[in-house]
Amino acid sequence: MDQFQKARAVWIGNPREKYNQFAGFHTRLSLEKETEVTFKIAARSYYRLYINGEMAAHGPARSAKGYCRVDVIRRPLVGTCEIAVETAAYSKPEMYCNDCTMEPGMLTLEITDPDGKVLSATGEEGWTCGELLFRRSRVETMSHCRGIVEYYDLTPESFSWRMEGFTQRPVPAEEPDAYLKRRAPYPTLRRIPFPGIQSVCDIAPRDQEPKDTNLLLAGVVNQKWYGMIPPENRFLESLQREGDAPFTGKYREGIPGKGITVIPGRNPAAVYWALPASEVGFLDLTVQVEKPCVLDLISSDHLGRSGELAGNTYAARYCLQAGTYHLNTFEPKLVRYVKAVVRTNGKVQFQAPAVLDDTYPDEKRTVFSCSDGDLNRIFEAAWRTLRLNTLDIFMDCPERERGGWLCDSYFTSKGAWHLFGDLSVEKDFIENFMLTDPEKNWNGFFPEVYPGVRGADGDVGIRNWSFWLMLELCDYYERSGDREFIDRCRNRVERFMEGVLSLRGKSGLLEIPGSLFVDWSLSNSKAAMEPISVPVNCLAARMMDELGKLYDRADWRRTAEEMRGIIRGLDKGGIMSGSGDGAIVENTSGQIRLRRGECRTESGTALEIWSGFHLEDREYIRQFINAMGTCPKERPDPNIGRSNLFIGLMIRFDVLARLGRTEELIREWKDLYLEELRIGSGTFFEGVHASSGCHGFNAYTGCLIKEQILGLGELNQRTKTVRIAPHPGRLFWAYGSARCEDGMIFLRWSADQDEHVLDMQLLLPEGWKAEYEIPFELCGWLVWVNGEQIDWKTERGYVR
Template sequence: MEHIFLKAKPVWGTGLNSKFNQFLGFYTEIENREKIKISIAARSYYRLYINGKIVANGPARCAKHYCRVDVIELEEKILPGDSRISVAIEVAALDKPEKYCNDNTLETGLLAAEVEDENKKILASTGKDGGFRYQELSARRSNVETMSHSRGIVEWYDLTPESYDWVWGKGKWKQPEELKEKVSFLKRRASYASLNPIKVAHFSGIYDMVDTGNPVPGFVLSISEMFNPEWYKNIPEENRFLLGLRGLKEQIFTGEYEVGEKIIIEPGEYPTGVVFEHTVSELGFIDFSIKIEKETLLDLINTDHLSYEGDLKPNTYVTRYHLAPGEYHLMTFEPKLIKYLRFVLHTEGKVILDFPQILDDSYPDDGSCMFATSDGDLNRIYEGARRTLRLSTLDIFMDCPQRERGGWLCDSTFAAEAMWQLFGDMNTERDFLENFMLTQDIWKGFFPEVYPGSKKDETDPGFVNWSYWLMVEFCDYYERSGDKDFVLRSKERIEEFVQGLLSLRGEHGLVETGRGEFVDWSLANRDFSLKPISIANNCLVVYVLERLGKLYGQAEWIEAAEEMRVIIEKLDSTSGIFGGGGDGAIYAEGELKRNDCPSEGGRALELYSGFHREDRLYCRQFIKTMGPCPEFRADPNVAKANLFIGLMIRFAVLAKMDETEVLVRELKNVYLEELKNGSGTFFENINAISGCHGFNGMAGALLKEKILGMGQPLEKNKTILFKPSPCGLRWAEGTSRCSNGLILCKWKADHESHCLNVMLQLPKGWKMIFERVFELTGWSIIINGKIYD
């Protein structure tokens, strides 16, 4: 849905000092009102201050040449009683010569904003004579190292106590220039972050930070330069500091300190390291006050984990402040993933530091959806899944909230299902899908692997099979939402993709792309599994064509799927290898042959796509000899799966097969181990020691669907599948949200009398479809006081 600005025009500054990373402050004053509404669109990121206080940040990210408009409504309780209101907007426009970025499009800077009162009178707007002026914010350095291989630059500020006076209208102001670019403005559906303060829980130590002279770059710093060689060539040596930080080591503090409401520090012989620890990971802006006696260099390091040895090691997620003597209230511009914070103070003078807080920049969960059982371990897994998804979700589904913050496909397929189950919200998904449907001129009509984002070759889709996962999510979204209008408006873009996909069918009848594909972070991703023909991904193509053909009534798509299904099933029957052979295939001398290199990830994807479901031997081997903790010895000739994304596909398949006891055992095996790390979130890979990756929210959705029995609420036909599986539990309860209100369920299981007593409350107009799992054969099922057959 298009957003119409009443008066505002998109603007930006002129004659700016930096070509690539530009930071502007925009300002206007308006007469006080009891209520005002501010509409803002920006690239890359903005922050809104009202009378010096942050009240919003954004924007909701969107497709190239489009901007989503954030609408912020402020009332008297937020607006002070002065006669004038100061409105300041800080905008960062990020760019790199490589044009490689995952969290934004790296387009040129833009701001469009207008302020209106309750009578729709425009009080200020960007554009000619609208009242907004700008100045370039020179306090932040623009030519420094990147936060990661696929994000923008670290924050480095050179500040005096007066540096932020611009938010009160001080400084030299210029008239911005209206942009000639044609930009389409779209409505934001996704929720806004609360920015509620979260006080970091504990002061946990103070140390001297001694330079060992032996820094080790580490993974993230190493690949940052590898992916951005042109950018790193242009960084002055004096602007490089991340590697040096990694050489610092904790030693006994040689200064003096006092901890009370504030922390008072007299530095010792070396720079001082002050460490804070929170109970679990949170995401937001680090907000703190500090008073310094002498010139200070402050490095603020955040992380969600310690090393194996228990050390808080520096990384690339650093904010550097060069501070003149005085008092400061500081706040990072970038959201940070925080369980641990280290303030490294390079100074000879006295420092007074307040306890820091985090301004919450994650999905504002209102707690209306819940799940609990008599098994505390399952409850911990559910809460871990919920936290992981919440921190990875706001305006888009981010694969992770710090390293990339990108909207990756495949991740989103599972995050979207979890979002509906755990939060009862499809607004983020609707915006996310629309972003992809707005993409143009991609190779063969495919979709980019991650969006918003940027590549030098704008036609490159990256992993081509991520487009297949987008189609799975697209069809799932329709089942969840019943949004036929969006499906119809997307038809032309979907047809473009399907035509391109079918053009890749070779003489052998299957899809052969010659480009990057993905199955699982394991041997399933080696060339011998994927090239030249990936059988697992061809199975997913069949599944996608079948569903899209049914959705749009396209018989030829269904026919193509059936032709491919016959080819794949014939391969299975003629391979001579149990289970149909390996993941990859080759076509030579008119014959299509599978190799003999199978993987658990590939097997999971084939089953997920609807293959082998009637083959009892195949399914038995998959269930009992594969996964993270198989019941029987694993076949050493089948490569193990990793968590992303092979195990998550496996979990989904076990759920479809009603193998709930196996599913629960494996969820506990994987996630309880990760919860020992203490961050309260779930990781990208089975062997990771840190991370927060949103696709793991699916674990919570599966528990709710398979244990409690509450399937996805389907808005399309106002139904919910109720299919509980007690798995030895005494009780379970939970709530889900739909458009008409809450769905509430609670059951008690008597394993001696074999009776399941259920209370299930549905909103008006909704109905339940009950299915009995094999586990409940012979049980009495009582729903709302009546025996249910």
Template sequence: MTPFKLAQPIYVKGLAGEMNTLTGYTCAIEADAAKSYTLFITGASYYRIYLDGEMLHYGPARGPHGYVRCDTLTLPVKSGRNILAIEVEGCNCPSFYTMDVRPFVQAEVMADGEVIAYTGRDFKAVSLVGLREQKVLRYSYQRAFTEVWRMTSPLADWKNGEYPAAETEISQHGKVYLMRDFAMPDYTFAPDAAWEENGTFRLRGSDAHAKNRFLQPGPDVTSFQPEELADRVLDDTDADFTADDRITGTLTAGQYARFALAHIYTGFIRVKVRVLEPATIHVVFAERIRNGRIDFGNGDCSWLNIIKYELPVGEHMLESFEPYSLKYIGIMVNAGRVEAESAGLRQFAYPAVKPEIRIDDPMLRAAYDAAFEGFRQNTIDCYMDCPGRERGGWLCDSYFTAQASKLFTGSTECERAFLDNFRLPERFPKLPLGLLPMCYPGETLTGNSIPQWTMWYVIEVGGFKARGGDAAPFREVLAKILAFFESYENADGLLEKLPLWNFVEWTRANQWVQDVNYPTNMLYHKVLLVMADILERPELCDKAARVKAEVIRQSYDGKYFHDHAKRGEDGSLTLLDDISAICQHEAALFGVV
């Protein structure tokens, strides 16, 4: 059942099946100051909402396969005519950050609860492919595309609604509607970045840089062919940089300005420039400086922190469509004359208020402040492992973030919404029943997952219950998970030869995961205890005790736990000499010792 009263899901006709499209939708609202105005909206892949040119919101929150999440916004209208504009990105690019869902927008405006405008009747549409270049490089393996903007396009002022209307078509997406659940993000501006230096740059030439695999189409990389690309942002930014304090004021071709924020932030990059002659600039950014330059990526690393703008003469306040993580911002001028007036960022973070705790030790204070920033930047619509390169909702990482979440928000609501994303689908594409995606909401690009991360999900549900959450809705998914792992138990009751990407940690321990991996079985011991509690099956406690005893009997040599044993051709298990620190750690963490 739809929560929308009248709105239809629409997209510009003919574009819904294409990669990396951008479309716009505007609606004029004649507002009565005595009434309250609300926008109810959902869509895919992502949208940006403006009222009279002022950005209000970026959404929607991510949901699981088969579902879409809806946003509700109060519109700060003025009396009289207001222009609501919605900018919708259609990726059609499966990644850790974007679901493989055909793009659409569905929205209705209400005045005191009565629908006065809705998609399918009152919103005028336009293709913005001429404003934001469609055929561009990927941003990273984990995210979709880079941004190239042609602000010389007549569509640069599309938000005023003065453009020829494009035909739209109804999107039969067939999704179930969910509410956002996560709090609306903090969009406040970070303090302006401080100017650091001006200088010159010299391009190295197209043969000077390597090309990471995400820059080329492949079995697990959806992208454009190199010959389709209209812009060569990699070639036009791969340069040697030299600071020059003689360069002040106006920048010309081959010159740059560098700015630094107070610390790493996540959000939408903003630069204000005054263009004296038609210009081409590249805004480059990164969290760090490496070898004297902003580490924005030159093809040999796993991201491409570059936004290109083609600009006419005039004042421009430029803001990225996508959120990024950064401290340093560079403005490279490839053509024209430009005055770089300011650089900064609109934050995109969880609206948590930092608990005031007296910490006299400066190192502990710095660690606490960094932990809070890390939490709020990684908690928007799921628990992410990093808010820049990936924006992926990784299990295992989430187990630890969830504990901070309760401390920083006083609630388990963020965690419930995150855990629900894994609970709601009947099963996941390309994965066996009972095995969860390792990173979600997003797409399983190669049909791979980490079975240990599914076990960490179980432990997180146990922690969620201990923190006051209701674990009853998770019984069904936990039962599926238990059935999956029970199918890999050997005659000793231990897990053996788990499929797909077995992962313990980024050390040599990851080379010692077969055939019987003892850190994994220590984890399984803990999983069974959590299952016994939530599923109300006390016999699983006895099973956990047998797993614990067998792990100790097989892997403990009186001093250390060994990591794994191999199954021989004669059917016997041979304990190998490999011993890792993580194996000892997990023995303690999961109650084996």
């Protein structure tokens, strides 16, 4: 898609650094009257737009290797306007990164007036550029799979280029294969101020070894890169060898909640700020230093057990000469707590610290509330977790990786539709994967995480993550009705299916070499996975059947049924009969025989049921419901491996919802999530025992709350229908809303527990229809909808 009239891709000529190049570009506009100006911007890896020295945008939306998405920014401007763009092109020898493709740097920018007339364009006259050497290029990385930390050497004149420009002219850069439209919305960059100073302390060395696994893993995975980092550019380990100590200096607080002046005493000094809950964005503050100062900005979503914010790999270091600076981190941070450490002999003044919001711009038009305050807290945290992990793509977590992981996205995408009423991020997300070259990826599969890079082409990582992408594609069609997009994906999907079917062995099941994943637990062990994973084959059978329906491929559906028959033949009497997750192939006298292994897990069981197996086995299902999960009613079998949150428990929650087991769901949600909220980050974690984290797949819990408690099911844009199936349980009332392309849907109900009356009010957009499924628990109740009584016996039926 051609997005530009005149602009061409450019970069800086003869950069000093081979890896991690930072470049600035500048032009000047003169507008006689106020004009709404449009900026079309494409860049690698990331850019930041400044207008008259003020930050105006940060991007771009990420895209597949070889492609660039175009951000479109509109601003009213008048007079002389200084336009500057800061760009970062990240790279390292290992070429391993989960949040960008690490392709060579480039910038394409075109500025037009309301009539489409080009006012300025890269590749044309009027642009200057320069290498931004005040940011160090050879420094440590934020994690094993991200780019480098921020390490600056600044003077008060370092940012003058944003207003004055350079003397060097940009040079042509290689054009992308194509420019793509950005569908995902833009972050607001609104200021989220820290409400006040939490504490002031000294920073003193401690005789302790760093325990941050991020730091250790980064060095192991990126050995070549770490071998190139000069000793003077390493500082993360020293931060982790320090701790808080009683304050020995002097301080003076300015306007309450706005500023503070600090003079360190015997040691470096630190100032703490905190937000009520976690946010994601750019740290923003003004600092004035009397003498040369080293400023470390340390941020996190949690404190340690001692209440300290320890040094971590997401810190930003600024070496400042005397003067005043307005600082914005270039990298977004996951922030609830911030500690500013100053190393200087002079006075340091901080003013107005804040976070500039770099998340999905949700207006909270879709809501949920009920008479159970704990459920409301869980829903709010699921919404926040979704918002912090959604922007241009669905991210698994907003800081350690910021990667578009498959499987995570299957559940996060449901959250985006149900809690945001938006499909734009999902369409961009899926499109990125569909643009991958099947001939350069193992067996035509899809990368486990994308856009990213994983060394040599071909290594897709976790094989069965591609199955989740295919199931998400099928769900996307139901959500959107977007047949044109589905048909555009067909060739890539068919090439993938060729690769899948080539993996069928003599057993008749998929015999997949390489990495597989069921759950962060015993389920991922060799004993449970090898030589053939039954749960993964169950997932594959469901995927083939769904894809067969989507693309009218009867052969795929026949293969799915053949595999189902083989898997059903492995079962010999239910969950307590010794059937494990793995299948063993025995070849006796030329006869191929399959039998299950002995390693059984809850997550494997959940995935098999989720994929459509064992549903007729009442004892199997009863024991799954009552003897598994976070707080089982019955004594769990010690020989069955327990589930972790990612992804076994989330699959379990979905199965319980399908079975109509709402009371069990509520009990397990409270058992799991209220403890995570007690820890205090305000978001949900990756694992049951995690001490911190913010992982987007937990958004699906918010969906299930709306579907199972309120009864407002997922909206089907294709058929313009919505399932209504409330489960009041012990609640007295609930209300909520959802958004589709045709407008808003509102549902509220009140439950008279004594008289057994449920009174619902439902408002649908024109052309939409409700499909009622009155649950078993409401048998014998009077059910009213908009003043009319429903006879539950004549509706679609109840869930037994």
